Amino acid sequence: MNKQTILNEMKTVFGTFNRATFVINGTEIEINKWNKQQLREHLSQWGEKAISSFKFERMGMIDVNQPIYLCFFKNDYMITNALESVIHVLQVEDVYSFTGLIESYKYVEPEVPEVPDRSVRFEYSYDFNRCSWMLTMGICMLGGCDTEFVYFENKADAIEKAVQFTNEGKEVIKVSACEDCHQEHMDWSEAY
Numbered sequence: 001m002n003k004q005t006i007l008n009e010m011k012t013v014f015g016t017f018n019r020a021t022f023v024i025n026g027t028e029i030e031i032n033k034w035n036k037q038q039l040r041e042h043l044s045q046w047g048e049k050a051i052s053s054f055k056f057e058r059m060g061m062i063d064v065n066q067p068i069y070l071c072f073f074k075n076d077y078m079i080t081n082a083l084e085s086v087i088h089v090l091q092v093e094d095v096y097s098f099t100g101l102i103e104s105y106k107y108v109e110p111e112v113p114e115v116p117d118r119s120v121r122f123e124y125s126y127d128f129n130r131c132s133w134m135l136t137m138g139i140c141m142l143g144g145c146d147t148e149f150v151y152f153e154n155k156a157d158a159i160e161k162a163v164q165f166t167n168e169g170k171e172v173i174k175v176s177a178c179e180d181c182h183q184e185h186m187d188w189s190e191a192y
């Protein structure tokens, strides 16, 4: 399969859906199509550094008036306007094998945060500073801060572990106050 055929197939999928997982040259890659607002929220949380630190070739500036793609693959991620740059990163000697995992094709409402699976007690998320998926294992009761994490190579492993921990009866550890909140509390007390 050549690059253009793969691009056409991906674009067809993203005409309808905004999340899909593909396997290109044996590497699984999850792609989320974003709007301007989602990119803005991302930048406000993680900073411009999260984009400028990319080391990938052929990556241009992000044009917010074009489709924006957040792509997770292996232990890395990429934000780009061009699906082509994703294929470029994954190419192995120009042999392109491509499979779309149809069951992963979804439309996720961008304005509504995803409803977590209530039967699973652990939340998974992506840490853009560490380029790693993680589970939150501890919560600070004072400020609601996440305090303890376990890291994973990919999203599937994080979800699998979340289900396993839940089935084993594990729970998120609740600490009365994390260090930051404790310090803030102390500063506050001293001031009055």
Ligand SMILES: [Zn+2]
Pocket (backbone or CB within 6 Å): 140, 141, 142, 143, 144, 145, 177, 178, 179, 180, 181, 182
């Ligand atoms: Zn806290």
